[in-house]
Amino acid sequence: MSGPAAPPRRVPAARRAADDPLWLKIVLIAIACGFIGLFLVLPLVVVFTEAFRDGVAAYVRSVREPAAWQAIKLTLITTAIAVPLNLVFGLAASWAITKFEFRGKSVLITLIDLPFAVSPVISGLIYVLLFGMQGWLGPWLSRHNIQIIFAVPGIVLATVFVTFPFVARELIPLMQEQGKDEEQAAISLGAGGWQTFWRVTLPNIKWGLLYGVILCNARAMGEFGAVSVVSGHIRGKTNTIPLHVEILYNEYNVVAAFAMASLLAFLGLVTLAAKSFLEWKVQQQLRETLEPTTMESLS
Amino acid sequence: MRWGWKQPSVIPGFGLTLGYTLLYLSLVVLLPLSALFVRSAALSWEEFWDIITQPRVVASYRLTLGTSLVGASMNVVFGFIVAWCLVRYRFPGRRLLDALVDLPFALPTAVSGIALTTIYSQHGWLGRHLEPLGIKAAFSPLGITIALTFIGLPFVVRTVQPALEELDDEAEQAAASLGATRWQAFWRVIVPSVLPAVVTGFALAFARALGEYGSVVFIAGNMPLKTEITSLLIVTKLEQYDYAGATAIAATMLVASFVILLVINTFQWWVSRSYQRGV
Numbered sequence: 001m002s003g004p005a006a007p008p009r010r011v012p013a014a015r016r017a018a019d020d021p022l023w024l025k026i027v028l029i030a031i032a033c034g035f036i037g038l039f040l041v042l043p044l045v046v047v048f049t050e051a052f053r054d055g056v057a058a059y060v061r062s063v064r065e066p067a068a069w070q071a072i073k074l075t076l077i078t079t080a081i082a083v084p085l086n087l088v089f090g091l092a093a094s095w096a097i098t099k100f101e102f103r104g105k106s107v108l109i110t111l112i113d114l115p116f117a118v119s120p121v122i123s124g125l126i127y128v129l130l131f132g133m134q135g136w137l138g139p140w141l142s143r144h145n146i147q148i149i150f151a152v153p154g155i156v157l158a159t160v161f162v163t164f165p166f167v168a169r170e171l172i173p174l175m176q177e178q179g180k181d182e183e184q185a186a187i188s189l190g191a192g193g194w195q196t197f198w199r200v201t202l203p204n205i206k207w208g209l210l211y212g213v214i215l216c217n218a219r220a221m222g223e224f225g226a227v228s229v230v231s232g233h234i235r236g237k238t239n240t241i242p243l244h245v246e247i248l249y250n251e252y253n254v255v256a257a258f259a260m261a262s263l264l265a266f267l268g269l270v271t272l273a274a275k276s277f278l279e280w281k282v283q284q285q286l287r288e289t290l291e292p293t294t295m296e297s298l299s
Numbered sequence: 300m301r302w303g304w305k306q307p308s309v310i311p312g313f314g315l316t317l318g319y320t321l322l323y324l325s326l327v328v329l330l331p332l333s334a335l336f337v338r339s340a341a342l343s344w345e346e347f348w349d350i351i352t353q354p355r356v357v358a359s360y361r362l363t364l365g366t367s368l369v370g371a372s373m374n375v376v377f378g379f380i381v382a383w384c385l386v387r388y389r390f391p392g393r394r395l396l397d398a399l400v401d402l403p404f405a406l407p408t409a410v411s412g413i414a415l416t417t418i419y420s421q422h423g424w425l426g427r428h429l430e431p432l433g434i435k436a437a438f439s440p441l442g443i444t445i446a447l448t449f450i451g452l453p454f455v456v457r458t459v460q461p462a463l464e465e466l467d468d469e470a471e472q473a474a475a476s477l478g479a480t481r482w483q484a485f486w487r488v489i490v491p492s493v494l495p496a497v498v499t500g501f502a503l504a505f506a507r508a509l510g511e512y513g514s515v516v517f518i519a520g521n522m523p524l525k526t527e528i529t530s531l532l533i534v535t536k537l538e539q540y541d542y543a544g545a546t547a548i549a550a551t552m553l554v555a556s557f558v559i560l561l562v563i564n565t566f567q568w569w570v571s572r573s574y575q576r577g578v
Contacts, residue, residue, distance in 0.1 A: 020387070020388075020481065021481075025388055025390075028380055028383060028384055028388075029384050029388060029390055031377070031380050032377075032380050032381040032383075032384040032385075032396065033392075033396065035377045035380070035381065036381065036396060036399055036400070039445075039448060039449050039452065040399055040400075040402045040403065040449070040452070041399065041402075042418060042424070042425075043406075043411055043414035043415055043418065043449070044402065044406070044414070046414045046417050046418055046424065047410060047414050050414075050417060088319075089319070089320065089323045089324075092315070092316040092319045092320050092323075093316070093320040093324075095312060095316040096312075096313060096316035096317040096320050097320075099308070099310045099312075099313075100305060100306065100308055100310070100313050100317075101302075101305065101306035101308075102304055102305040102306065102313075102317075103304040103305070104304070108320070108324075111324060111328070111329070112324065114328055114332070115328055117506070117556055117557060117560050118332070118510070118553060118556070119509070119510025119511075119512065119530055119549075119552060119553070119556065120408075120510065120511075120512050120513065120530075121510070121512050121530040121531075121533050121534055121549070122335070122510070122533070122549045122552065122553055125335065125533060125537065125545060125546070125549050126331040126332055126334050126335050127331055128537065128542075129331075129334040129335060129338050129542070129546065130330070130331050130334045132542075134540075134542050135334070136334065157327075160327055161327055161328065161331065164327055164328060180308075180310060183310050184308075184309055184310060187309050187310055187311070188309060192311075193310075193311035193312045196310075197312075215404075218404075218405055218407075221407070222406070222407025222408070222409070222410070223407070224407060224408050224409040224412075224512070224513035225408065225512035225513050225530065228512075228513075228534070229534060229537060242407050242408075242409040242410070242513070243409075245409050245410065245413065246409055246413075246517075249413050249517065254417075257413060258413070258417075261409070261410040261413060261414070264406070264407045264409075264410050265406060265410055268402065268405035268406040268407065268410070269405070271405040272398055272399075272401055272402065272405045273398075275398075275401060275405070276394075276397075276398045
């Protein structure tokens with residue numbers, strides 16, 4: 001972390017009236033950095049230190065173990081199904097919500113956000129109640145030899161549920177701010193619906209879309225609670241990376257647990273970097289798309 | 300202009316996109332969630348009440364509520380300071396600090412769970428220094444509070460930060476020129492205008508903490524009646540094939556978190572309305 005006491009940059013005179021004394025700045029920045037360092041950075045440091053405690057060879061061995069490899073594969077498969085599903089949904093939902101005016105829209109937006117309000121454990125539980133042996137569809141499914149709970153489909157479903165709002169939630173405010181003038185212009189100039197979407201809308205929202213996908217992806221790969229309830233923890237079969245971390249940790253296989261955890265922590269760091277970059281990109285694009293309209297209204 | 304339930308538009312694709320949205324929403328979210336309520340409705344009121352008032356369950360509510368409250372309050376204090384520094388001060392490393400705030404969102408809960416446990420357990424990085432002082436951090440309510448503080452920080456910072464940015468200096472300068480001290484200006488001018496954001500951040504962190512599972516289970520110790528949070532109790536009931544018990548507790552918890560979110564939304568609506576009236 002950088003040191004706290006930095007000379008304040010030159011500020012406009014108007015701002016200086018509301019300026020804090022230097023000692024207060026130093027104290028507050030020290031508290032902020034200390035808190036972030038202790039609560040946020042230290043856990044991150046622990047993950048990588050513990051993972052490499054017995055050297056690089058031990059680390060590589062833990063990651064290449066068959067059960068670990070299975071967990072990585074299952075995580076990738078789950079994410080590869082859940083993210084595209086929610087991506088298509090996010091596009092459809094934000095098109096319907098931002099390009100049209102209809103009654104009940106705010107209710108729809110609230111319902112889309114619903115999975116964020118549900119505890120991860122409950123997100124898993126509802127699928128057990130639906131598809132489990134004691135659930136509504138359980139007996140029928142087992143007669144037809146279909147297993148959803150304690151199997152891969154359950155893990156995918158729970159992941160789809162917890163990552164459901166991410167893409168839609170990024171796109172709706174962005175597309176709302178961009179308005180629908182460009183689409184209306186394209187349509188009235190004779191473009192088809194798909195053509196308008198690919199040529200006009202998609203280029204306008206690409207960074208926001210990527211932002212939503214990256215957040216969705218991070219959550220899909222790292223989800224623990226919901227997946228833990230539906231997975232049944234069958235080693236080498238229904239374990240995702242976070243579940244494998246738990247098993248290894250509970251077996252006191254600390255180095256292996258942190259080696260797997262470090263993969264997820266690395267993913268988290270990449271997500272953070274991508275997030276910072278995309279936030280900047282989205283803002284830039286929003287300014288670009290909004291500028292022509294502002295200039296028109298001025299002239 | 301008068302229109303039915305939908306305003307006419309030249310843009311195509313309304314039927315397709317709204318239809319797909321509603322179908323997908325119903326299949327993935329609404330139908331499974333309704334299963335929870337239908338299943339708990341199958342219990343009689345007495346059975347339901349019996350389950351959700353068992354001593355072990357009540358102890359878990361008390362623990363979850365208490366630690367979530369303390370965690371969210373910690374987040375208000377430190378989250379405000381972090382947001383204040385990020386908005387008001389320019390210092391080297393500010394951008395990095397800003398990006399790090401989102402770490403709890405980006406780091407999977409199981410990872411933060413085992414990392415925090417390794418730090419605060421008896422022989423852990425900090426735990427071994429706390430032990431001689433008689434502070435038992437891991438496997439105690441304190442450990443749960445630490446995990447919930449970790450998980451809730453971004454909620455407060457990310458709601459307070461925009462509010463501080465939007466604050467214009469004029470009121471502050473006016474206060475200063477009228478002879479108010481910096482301290483008075485802070486309490487009388489700044490705090491009232493960012494209070495709604497602080498309350499919202501607190502409530503969001505609190506709501507998240509109530510349902511948190513992954514980062515807490517490792518550090519909690521999970522002793523019934525002592526360090527067992529409600530989420531964990533649901534999992535335990537499920538593992539014992541006590542579906543009725545798990546369902547009833549989950550329904551109670553879900554209703555509680557919906558109520559909190561409803562209160563937040565109403566509060567925000569009320570604040571924005573009274574603000575508009577004031578203008």
